[in-house]
Amino acid sequence: MSEPVTHAMNGEIAVVTVDSPPVNTLAREVRAGLKTSFEALRGDPAVKAIVLACAGRTFLSGGDMREFETGILEPGYHEVLRLIEDSAVPVVAALYGSVMGGGLETAIACHYRIAHKGTRLGLPEITLGIIPGAGGTQRMPRLIGLEPTLDMALSGKPLSVADAQKVGLVDKSVDDDVTAAAVAWARELVAAGKGPRRTREMTVAGAERAAEVIAARRAAAAKGFKNRNSYNVLLDAVLAAAELPFDQGIARERELSSQVERAVEGRAYRHLFFAERELRKIPGLTADVASRKIARVGVVGAGTMGGGISMCFANAGIPVTLVDAKPEALDRGLATIRKNYERSVTRGSLDAPTMERRVALITPTLDYAALGDADLIIEAVFENMALKKDIFGKLDAVAKPGAILGTNTSTLDIDEIAAVTKRPQDVIGLHFFSPANVMRLLEIVQCARTAPDVVMTALDVARTIKKVGVVAKVCYGFIGNRMMDPYGREAERCVLEGATPAEVDGALEDFGMAMGILAVYDMAGIDIGHLTRVERAHLLPEDPTFYRATALLVERGWLGQKTGRGYYRYDSPDRKRTPDPEAIAMFAAEAARLGVPQRKPSKQEIQERCLYAMINEGARILEEGVAIRASDIDIVYTAGYGFPSYRGGPMFYADTVGLKAVLDKILEFQKTLDPQYWQPAPLLEKLAREGSSFAQWQSAATASSNKA
Numbered sequence: 001m002s003e004p005v006t007h008a009m010n011g012e013i014a015v016v017t018v019d020s021p022p023v024n025t026l027a028r029e030v031r032a033g034l035k036t037s038f039e040a041l042r043g044d045p046a047v048k049a050i051v052l053a054c055a056g057r058t059f060l061s062g063g064d065m066r067e068f069e070t071g072i073l074e075p076g077y078h079e080v081l082r083l084i085e086d087s088a089v090p091v092v093a094a095l096y097g098s099v100m101g102g103g104l105e106t107a108i109a110c111h112y113r114i115a116h117k118g119t120r121l122g123l124p125e126i127t128l129g130i131i132p133g134a135g136g137t138q139r140m141p142r143l144i145g146l147e148p149t150l151d152m153a154l155s156g157k158p159l160s161v162a163d164a165q166k167v168g169l170v171d172k173s174v175d176d177d178v179t180a181a182a183v184a185w186a187r188e189l190v191a192a193g194k195g196p197r198r199t200r201e202m203t204v205a206g207a208e209r210a211a212e213v214i215a216a217r218r219a220a221a222a223k224g225f226k227n228r229n230s231y232n233v234l235l236d237a238v239l240a241a242a243e244l245p246f247d248q249g250i251a252r253e254r255e256l257s258s259q260v261e262r263a264v265e266g267r268a269y270r271h272l273f274f275a276e277r278e279l280r281k282i283p284g285l286t287a288d289v290a291s292r293k294i295a296r297v298g299v300v301g302a303g304t305m306g307g308g309i310s311m312c313f314a315n316a317g318i319p320v321t322l323v324d325a326k327p328e329a330l331d332r333g334l335a336t337i338r339k340n341y342e343r344s345v346t347r348g349s350l351d352a353p354t355m356e357r358r359v360a361l362i363t364p365t366l367d368y369a370a371l372g373d374a375d376l377i378i379e380a381v382f383e384n385m386a387l388k389k390d391i392f393g394k395l396d397a398v399a400k401p402g403a404i405l406g407t408n409t410s411t412l413d414i415d416e417i418a419a420v421t422k423r424p425q426d427v428i429g430l431h432f433f434s435p436a437n438v439m440r441l442l443e444i445v446q447c448a449r450t451a452p453d454v455v456m457t458a459l460d461v462a463r464t465i466k467k468v469g470v471v472a473k474v475c476y477g478f479i480g481n482r483m484m485d486p487y488g489r490e491a492e493r494c495v496l497e498g499a500t501p502a503e504v505d506g507a508l509e510d511f512g513m514a515m516g517i518l519a520v521y522d523m524a525g526i527d528i529g530h531l532t533r534v535e536r537a538h539l540l541p542e543d544p545t546f547y548r549a550t551a552l553l554v555e556r557g558w559l560g561q562k563t564g565r566g567y568y569r570y571d572s573p574d575r576k577r578t579p580d581p582e583a584i585a586m587f588a589a590e591a592a593r594l595g596v597p598q599r600k601p602s603k604q605e606i607q608e609r610c611l612y613a614m615i616n617e618g619a620r621i622l623e624e625g626v627a628i629r630a631s632d633i634d635i636v637y638t639a640g641y642g643f644p645s646y647r648g649g650p651m652f653y654a655d656t657v658g659l660k661a662v663l664d665k666i667l668e669f670q671k672t673l674d675p676q677y678w679q680p681a682p683l684l685e686k687l688a689r690e691g692s693s694f695a696q697w698q699s700a701a702t703a704s705s706n707k708a
């Protein structure tokens, strides 16, 4: 392999070039190379200035995530950046691409910065629950001032070059070759007798108001970023820049940075980061399995889901044939698609010509024969087995050989659907989440006979349409909805016991769920879940309190937001949810009829009942092999169900609580609540008794499958 960092003279200017594909990560080898080059150039009288440049897609893009596992290897960031900053001749950074995190921290250790116009510059650490740890919290306020640093680091959002120039982060911008421009500028600096301009020697603009500014930001973070400590730690670090000399500030940053890295929040984000990288490792699916080419897609059903799914493909530039049984449904579906796009245009996130191009990619038709040239067909009609079987029969007749037949069913047995076709190997579940054009999750349901290359294609399709694809096996509700069932059951039961919907949802939202489950039911339509329970009544517990609150609401016709009331009322001018005393009284009367004693479960009890019921089901799913890894479940929940990423997903969260504590609580609930619902999953029991965790179980399982 060639050296990742080299240097060469261009007249009196030394150009240090990093070339470490794919994205010039500041890995150990790159830092070592920078050290070697800057040491070699130090004191060389022929060198009048240095340009730090990169080859390939981008300037140094960021730190190396692998070092979270190994710890930072030598040479460390501070040593290398100090060496660059110490240079006795001016150092000019030539920026382009994505200059993030450690990449930007390196850029601000240089003395001057010139950027290509399209460059994005940011400190995204906070989105991973950590803080800039390579001097960023100390140099950035010195370079651009307190408020701009806080705006950038607390949001994690990158700046454009124009904005970076406004705050003085970038000195100059160019349209063409930034390295050549940097060399030319370095020459000018030398000619003008300009020397180094060290960021660490600058004073922080706004330092005198630092305490006040930081206190205001702290108050805002407490509101906007509930349960998150990394914001406070970041504010502590930036405050240190205003109050301490540089070296002491760096020492403080180091201490604070290692504190957040070890904290649950930082570990949770890293867990999810690495979990996403595992998703394509599927037993029996070797890397040499070639995926099928998907150039045209068919979607059956122009309703809520079919419309959103069509948009996903149109957004990726893939033509879609959209079939419905009724012309009016087709018209309505297309009108909704257009309305959704128009909203993006109004908001400014999409331009009108792009919208027109996307809409034009969707061809509506009533004729199934039009699906004959589709490489992938996704069915999204009503959730009804007989109907889906009938449609798969039709698809089998019209689809070309090798076409993949997907279903968006949320609950039905896909093996049974596949069995009506002569090509069960080509059938797969593709479970999108509503709104399908927005939600990141795609559950890929591998049926008993699905061919490996069909699974591989589904994983690639997920990537093409910018979703995170998680493979699950067939069972009722797959991973996500199956674990929602016991979670919702406990929420509902708490309502019957006398907690108000607002108390139940409040407890779940305080934990960090994006929305309480009862409000979710109101949003999705209360009848949806109820109807699946009616169909499956013969399989459900004979318990008159089971999901009784929902059933009552359905009986009253209070189906949620679409009817203006459900668990809550939605008739205030802003259509926000408000408590409904009538519904609350109705639940109390029903509880009296059923003999459910009235009490007020505490916030902690509501949280533990709902979450531990969910986690227990997760353990069963793992044992049955419905999910391949505990971390896959965590991705499903954080990407598709509003579980807080800073808690790492339900299984990671269980590990942080400790499986023994979770088990003990479940055993306590077995005594104090309805015992039929509180049978600990054997895997949870085993791991808890061994003092183990889902993570340990997963790595042992991975190690043994690697050996096999």
Ligand SMILES: NC(=O)c1ccc[n+]([C@@H]2O[C@H](COP(=O)([O-])OP(=O)(O)OC[C@H]3O[C@@H](n4cnc5c(N)ncnc54)[C@H](O)[C@@H]3O)[C@@H](O)[C@H]2O)c1
Residues within 6 Å of the ligand: 300, 301, 302, 303, 304, 305, 306, 323, 324, 325, 326, 329, 330, 333, 380, 381, 382, 383, 384, 387, 391, 408, 409, 410, 411, 431, 432, 433, 434, 524
């Ligand atoms: N809505 C959700 O939140 C959600 C989420 C995930 C999965 N799903 C699943 O997606 C599927 C569709 O749900 P939806 O909410 O989009 O339903 P929907 O009622 O909004 O749309 C269904 C569409 O299918 C059409 N249709 C019915 N029979 C047809 C036929 N024989 N041929 C062609 N089109 C036909 C209907 O005219 C209607 O336009 C269901 O299986 C559902 O379980 C829904």
